[in-house]
Amino acid sequence: MESLEAYWSEGFPLVEGWVDTRLLECLRMIDSIQRDAGITGQIGEIGVYHGKLLIALAHLADAGEKVTAIDVFDDQARNLDGAGIGSLDRLQDNIRRFGPTERDYAFIKADSIALTPADKTKLHESRGPFRLFSVDGCHTAEHTCTDLLTAQDCLGSGGVIILDDYMQPHWPGVTEAVNLFYARYVPRVKPFLYCSHKLFFVGYGWHGEFERACSGRLGPRHNVKATEMFGSRVVSIYP
Numbered sequence: 075m076e077s078l079e080a081y082w083s084e085g086f087p088l089v090e091g092w093v094d095t096r097l098l099e100c101l102r103m104i105d106s107i108q109r110d111a112g113i114t115g116q117i118g119e120i121g122v123y124h125g126k127l128l129i130a131l132a133h134l135a136d137a138g139e140k141v142t143a144i145d146v147f148d149d150q151a152r153n154l155d156g157a158g159i160g161s162l163d164r165l166q167d168n169i170r171r172f173g174p175t176e177r178d179y180a181f182i183k184a185d186s187i188a189l190t191p192a193d194k195t196k197l198h199e200s201r202g203p204f205r206l207f208s209v210d211g212c213h214t215a216e217h218t219c220t221d222l223l224t225a226q227d228c229l230g231s232g233g234v235i236i237l238d239d240y241m242q243p244h245w246p247g248v249t250e251a252v253n254l255f256y257a258r259y260v261p262r263v264k265p266f267l268y269c270s271h272k273l274f275f276v277g278y279g280w281h282g283e284f285e286r287a288c289s290g291r292l293g294p295r296h297n298v299k300a301t302e303m304f305g306s307r308v309v310s311i312y313p
């Protein structure tokens with residue numbers, strides 16, 4: 075499919091997965107903020123399932139850019155919370171049907187919590203630095219916190235981490251993970267946007283610009299509120 079909008083209306087409903095249709099506006103908004111600021115980089119996701127979000131992110135990339143999918147795939151003994159049984163065949167089939175073809179795809183079968191510093195360096199050097207990195211793998215606090223650290227280590231300047239299931243009552247480990255991330259580590263990213271149970275983070279130096287841009291582009295709406303999380307201003311869209 076040629077565009078994100080065509081995928082969203084025709085392919086997206088046919089791909090199994092858990093992505094709120096209202097996310098489209100935020101994805102477009104982040105992409106346009108990054109493009110206006112001249113921010114470049116690659117696309118990545120931990121926890122891909124059948125590619126519902128990854129294909130959308132791939133549509134935001136330019137021809138030839140790298141799109142990296144990290145999942146346990148058929149090694150489901152490592153999928154400790156059983157949130158979606160990843161399938162490489164289904165993912166590749168969906169990319170063939172609905173994804174942009176002229177991208178440089180890589181499919182890395184890995185247990186994300188077991189990635190070593192050397193693995194992360196290789197990921198960053200061979201597939202990054204990342205402009206958009208989605209974290210949606212195993213939802214335990216330990217897995218999610220580790221995945222956030224991986225995303226942070228591989229992020230480019232002005233790159234955005236998209237964390238799924240924050241404050242989603244079915245997956246409390248994700249919320250616990252962000253608490254751990256800010257209490258135990260020295261994060262180099264700050265949250266700036268919350269919508270559809272996804273929390274978006276960007277590097278410290280970019281935070282003000284992203285938060286102001288989101289606030290300005292969304293404008294006054296009954297479901298948009300300026301709030302604060304972990305000491306940072308966040309534009310929250312709810313419900």
Ligand SMILES: C[S@@+](CC[C@H](N)C(=O)[O-])C[C@H]1O[C@@H](n2cnc3c(N)ncnc32)[C@H](O)[C@@H]1O
Pocket residue numbers: 090091092093120121122123124125126127128144145146147152153154155157158159160161184185186187210211212217
């Ligand atoms: C909720 S699904 C992801 C949904 C997907 N982002 C979408 O757009 O529909 C979670 C995925 O994480 C994968 N996963 C679970 N544990 C993992 C681990 N330890 N390392 C890497 N991937 C894992 C599962 O195989 C599954 O595909």
